[in-house]
Amino acid sequence: MAHPIALKQLNVFVTVAQEGTITAAAEKLFLSKPAVSMALAELEKQLDHKLFDRNNNRLIINEQGKRLLPLADELLARSQTIEQLFNQTGPATGQLRIGSSDTVGNQLTPFLLRDFRHYAKHDDQSLFISNTSQICHMLSEFELDVGLVEGKVQQADLVIEPWLADEMVVVCHPNHPLTQIKNLQICDLEHSEWILREAGSGTREFYLNRIAPRLEHWHQAFELNTTEAIINCCAAGLGVTCLSKFAVQHAVNDHRLVILPLPLDMQRQYWLLYHKEKYQSPLMEMFLSFAQQWHFSQ
Incomplete structure (x- = not known):
């Protein structure tokens, strides 16, 4: 009779799926590499299915592994709930x-x-x-x-x-030439120096979908991966940007930035x-x- 599948094996499987290598999984689990390899091999043997495709040192989860992942995740979450059942006084347990x-x-x-x-x-x-x-x-x-x-x-x-829901705003330094224009229009932003987030950012995506198509000439002066860095660059007079109103409010309150009033739906x-x-x-x-x-x- 086959041994029942152990939670340790499922934990190893989920960690390898997330980390992609035996080495990284072993470090995360505080186990030796042979122990991780053995637990994974035992699980694959018990299930009579390979769960990963081997590619050099990387383990890429295959279709069988993808079927197992949500079930393994659920069992580990439930076991964690059981472990913490008597440790917490409130109704909610787990992480x-x-x-x-x-x-x-x-x-x-x-x-x-x-x-x-x-x-x-x-x-x-x-x-x-x-x-x-x-x-x-x-x-x-x-x-x-x-x-x-x-x-x-x-x-x-x-x-x-x-x-x-949030509102996006275009902001710049209080002394930027754009602040002097009455009845500001999108076309007034032509040839501006823009400070933007990196690819994969929702803030950058908003700018590229909503503002950039309305401009013939715009230039990316800086690409930065934190909002605060962008705010500081704008406050230093290095360009204009488009950010969440939530994110810039403190800098506007401190008079480091001003919001440019544009006739454009900027809801997000x-x-x-x-x-x-x-x-x-x-x-x-x-x-x-x-x-x-x-x-x-x-």
Whole structure:
């Protein structure tokens, strides 16, 4: 009779799927490389299926592995819930791994977490901030439970729900020549020096979809991967940018930047994401419901 599949084997499988190599998985799990290789080999033998395609030192999850991943993720989440069942006094147990794109993660998610902790009496959450495309990739790999992003997402394996709305604004230094123009129009932005986020950022995508097509001549002066760096470059007079009103408000209040009044719809939607096959623990269900009803206040 075959041995039952052990949680340790499933944990090794999920970690290898996420890390891509035995070496990286071993480091993350604090195990030796032979121990990781053996656990994976035993699991593949018990299932009578290979779960990865071997390519040099990399292990690329195959179709069989992709079928197993959501089930393994669910079993590990349930076992974690059991382990923590008697350690916490509140109704919610387990850990919640949240990913946010830059603007949302810096401006909104900390306040959402503050309010959720107060509401749920639960404080075991992690927050990872990157650009929208990276958050989507991590949700696909089951490395995150929930994503809160500003970029438009089209990904078949994710549930994509509209979340909060925001307004985008074009800002510059208070002494920039554009601040002197009355009844400013989009055409006045021709030949401007723009400071933009990197590829994969929802903020950059908004600029390229909504503003850039209306300009014949624009130049990217800098490409930076944090909003704060962009704000500081604009405050130093190095160019203009398009950012979330939430993100620039502090710099506008300090008179380091001014918002240029443009006759353009600059509304932007934020999105709440999770994997279609992700096991929704009571904690995750509670968080999703709370996030959908939440209103931002500092």
